[in-house]
Amino acid sequence: MGRKTVSTKLYILDTNVLLHDPLAVYQFQEHDVVIPMTVLEELDRIKDRHKDVSRDARVAIRTLENIFVDASPEMIQDGLPLANATEQHASGKIAIFADHTLDQQAKSFTADEPDNRIINTALYLQKLHEPRSVVLVTKDINMRLKAKGAGLAGVEDYRSDQLIDDIQFLAKGFNHLEGSFWGRVNDCESVSEGRDTYHKISADLLEGAYINQYIIDDTQSFAARVINQNETEITLQDLGYERLMGRCAWGVHPKNIYQAMALDALLDPDIELVILTGPAGCGKTLLAMASALELVIERGIYSKVIVTRNTPEIAESIGFLPGSEEEKMMPWLAAVTDTLEVLHRQDESMDGSLHYIMDKANIQFKSVNFMRGRSIQNSFVFLDECQNLTASQLKTIITRCGEGTKLVCCGNLSQIDSNYLTAVTSGLTYIVERFKNFEGSANVYLNGVVRSRLASFAESEL
Structure with missing residues (x-):
């Protein structure tokens, strides 16, 4: 040259x-x-x-x-x-x-x-x-x-695709305020519309707020969600801390406020994209599958559940496994089937319940490799382990979602298996930042491990 x-x-x-x-x-x-x-x-x-x-x-x-x-x-x-x-x-x-x-x-x-x-x-x-x-x-x-x-x-390093410099700056989907929320507010206009109450406050009180961000405080009495904002004013939907903790999906109740916020987003059909991040054992898969069954079987909002995940080895080894595509996918989707077992472990015949639920909810297991070119309508799509996907791969999946489809993306940024991705370049990080101002999406970081005392200790000490 x-x-x-x-x-x-x-x-x-x-x-x-x-x-x-x-x-x-x-x-x-x-x-x-x-x-x-x-x-x-x-x-x-x-x-x-x-x-x-x-x-x-x-x-x-x-x-x-x-x-x-x-x-x-x-x-x-x-x-x-x-x-x-x-x-x-x-x-x-x-x-x-x-x-x-x-x-x-x-x-x-x-x-x-x-x-x-x-x-x-x-x-x-x-x-x-x-x-x-x-x-x-x-x-x-x-x-x-x-x-x-x-x-x-x-x-x-190649950084042109990095939207944040450090993973600690990644949007968590909620703003936990110290002290009392109402102690900060001097001027507020409240309006009731049916069962819902909305508060309009000055934008200066919540710097950096974005659409569908949750607002909680230390009093354990206030909880709200940002539904509108501009340079001067923010509109909050008052959810109520106790009412939020009272959310329930397929018999699953939240164990902490973070799970409650996640359930609120998962059960809202107006939120088409829900992104759940957090450590292993925080309840991402359980909440997603419980919400899927609730929305498909109980409420009839969606016609089927499509479960998919990144499978790094699938291109090499899926052809050598016996059975159909769904049967070949089972080793990679054991986390989902384990979750279904947890949801029905108290049933008289767990195996019978699982077969019934799989058929009733029309649960389909698909490989990410075969999602390209599809148009998915009126479905609840659950994408697990998406921290291993690039932004372009996630774009391919998101653009498959047609009318009446809800997409739930789950992942743990500390468990990236790809040699070409880091926490700041993962597609999961990319969509959290890109979609945080989209009114049809919500993101919640599930803080805390609830799987077991053992899992909680391992997450914090190892």
Whole structure:
């Protein structure tokens, strides 16, 4: 790539960046992007694997092919303007660097590993373009450490998709006020409409409030939900602490105020997306399934329950399991069937009850892999373990939901299994932040482990 002014940077992308975001080349504005040949080779090997990342590898390859389709070898090495390839805000250049052509003197590491070849490329380009800033972008922590140790000045994680800097800033779905709520309020307009009471207060009293955020205080008497807001005024629906704690779904009563807020959102058909986060054992799956049975069987609001979850190994191993799709999904959905057993353990014949309920509620177990292209109508959709999904995967599922469908997403951000996701880049974190101002969604962080004394101690001490 030809020399450029030092005011712009030169970014070298690792393979995992393109797997995490196949369109990452467009995220660097006026700066230039270099793709080492080793990255293309890794993408080529990954695209034929039977795993979720193979799709991302193919998308990344097609994106690069569309950019370089009519380019000569000289143009590819010197760099093509990204502005001609996309309508996005990218005005720099992109080039492919043939890292195999580096002579031995230019190498700091042996070239026996892909990571080493990419670091060698970054170090070579740093020396070649000095004093211009050259930055290696990778999501591999160990690779970042190796690159810094080898003398590379610019090493970064890929953060363009991060809506928050730290998971502690993630919206919890509620605002727990110290002291008394009414002790803060000087001017309030209250209106009763049927059985509901609404309070209009100054927006200054609840900074950062958003639609469907719950408001509670220390008095254990006040509980409300934000239903409208503007720059000067916030409208709250008074839920009442005791009334909120009195919520019930399929015989399940909340054990704490956090579960009560979750039940309120789950049982409200006007809230089409409910996001439940929290530690293992806080009751996410139990509350979701109890609400599903309540809304489908007792109230008849939805016609069926669709249960799905991310299954990292399913692409490789589902074909080798016997039975139908639902039977193949059972090992991954044991948490849901365990929950159904808990809900009916007091029945005279638990097995008989389970078969009856499964049929009555029309419960279907589906793989996330087979959700693409569907249109789901009048259904209660329960997506479990979605902390392992990317934002694009969650978008695929959410856009499947048609009229009269409610989607419940559950996950624990401390139990991410994907090698390409962290708590701040998980699709679960993404939708919590993106949907918090959408009037048809609610998010609740279930604080506290209620599964058992043992589970609670393990969550806090291990």
